[in-house]
Amino acid sequence: MGRHSCCVAQKLRKGLWSPEEDEKLYNYITRFGVGCWSSVPKLAGLQRCGKSCRLRWINYLRPDLKRGMFSQEEEDLIIVLHEALGNKWAQIAAQLPGRTDNEIKNFWNSSLKKKLMKQGIDPNTHKPVAETIKDEKHCTDSEPSHVLQPKGLPNLAASTQTEQDRCRLSCTISVDAGENFLSKQAYEPMFLSEFQESVDPNGFHPNFLLSHFRPYHDPINPSCAFNSLPNLTNFDRQNTVENDYSDSSASRMSAYLMNEVKESSSNSSNVNSQTKNDMIENCGTFSWDGDNKLESMFSFQFSGIQAEEKKQSPWQEADHQSSGDFSDYQQFTSLSQELSAANLDAFQQI
DNA sequence: AAACGGACCAACCGCTCACAG
DNA sequence: ACTGTGAGCGGTTGGTCCGTT
Numbered sequence: 001m002g003r004h005s006c007c008v009a010q011k012l013r014k015g016l017w018s019p020e021e022d023e024k025l026y027n028y029i030t031r032f033g034v035g036c037w038s039s040v041p042k043l044a045g046l047q048r049c050g051k052s053c054r055l056r057w058i059n060y061l062r063p064d065l066k067r068g069m070f071s072q073e074e075e076d077l078i079i080v081l082h083e084a085l086g087n088k089w090a091q092i093a094a095q096l097p098g099r100t101d102n103e104i105k106n107f108w109n110s111s112l113k114k115k116l117m118k119q120g121i122d123p124n125t126h127k128p129v130a131e132t133i134k135d136e137k138h139c140t141d142s143e144p145s146h147v148l149q150p151k152g153l154p155n156l157a158a159s160t161q162t163e164q165d166r167c168r169l170s171c172t173i174s175v176d177a178g179e180n181f182l183s184k185q186a187y188e189p190m191f192l193s194e195f196q197e198s199v200d201p202n203g204f205h206p207n208f209l210l211s212h213f214r215p216y217h218d219p220i221n222p223s224c225a226f227n228s229l230p231n232l233t234n235f236d237r238q239n240t241v242e243n244d245y246s247d248s249s250a251s252r253m254s255a256y257l258m259n260e261v262k263e264s265s266s267n268s269s270n271v272n273s274q275t276k277n278d279m280i281e282n283c284g285t286f287s288w289d290g291d292n293k294l295e296s297m298f299s300f301q302f303s304g305i306q307a308e309e310k311k312q313s314p315w316q317e318a319d320h321q322s323s324g325d326f327s328d329y330q331q332f333t334s335l336s337q338e339l340s341a342a343n344l345d346a347f348q349q350i
Numbered sequence: 351a352a353a354c355g356g357a358c359c360a361a362c363c364g365c366t367c368a369c370a371g
Numbered sequence: 372a373c374t375g376t377g378a379g380c381g382g383t384t385g386g387t388c389c390g391t392t
Binding site: 358 | 373374375376377378379380381382383384385386387388389390391392
Binding site: 015016037038050058087101102105 | 378
């Protein structure tokens, strides 16, 4: 990691943020809001450049950030959006409430890319590897004998012509969908509103996905398409609502979250309504846990939950147990997110 | 227990774009 | 039209963690 040129000139701090710096920035932004970033360091009493402050806020301190692992739905959405948008991480992040472009970029580079490659899909083109190689060679004949195949994958080259045609069809469908997406300006108001009309308050966009991306799934040769993509027509909305409370629309989110807090305050067995009210009222505080990780302002009430979170995740456990029962985890993530909601709402009221 | 290497993530760099003067 | 400044984005890198040898 190098040093910002502006940081060199002003001998500003670089590298990891200390809890004190985070607290200063957090308190400043929650009090005065986001304005001119270049003046933030001075006004907040930080020896950082504005660029660094902005990044820290966006990627770490923002109260509406969702933490933890990516869900399967998020993962699939990233893949679909990446196919359509390419490495436009900011635009992809805009469709994944609570996730940052940096987070998605890291997730893509460290995990999703390899996952796709394992499935025999080129992460750049989203086509089966065999087809990508053929494209690169500008080969017009369909001689498959020299096509490279990743280890452990069905041999696409050896599949029947019909199967290859199916693969090609699936790619065509997906790519066409992507072109439709790209043919509109990323921030075109009509497009955005069209998109947002299909936005589920829980943050996903099942209608949008259904109307724009209908991934082809070949029952004969699953490696030809996104076989991990869930059947969106059977999308488990109930389940998702429990797990995702965020939305890119701040005002809608605020209203929704407030309702959630109100409703759940009578249901939650872990947090009573008084506690939640306290959390909202006490939102001016800022605290850190022993690992120098930012705790949300209600952390003092949930050290037990945080401790649970540091244990092996249920997904990791699932690897060993092959058990699909995540009810316990869902219960506490739901709770955490619900509290994040209270946190966000309080922030927005400032 | 130590060394090593891969995975992950936070943060920086350099560039582009928008906008005000 | 030009220039300077700030914001935002994508690519890259360095540090840390963790599993393996």
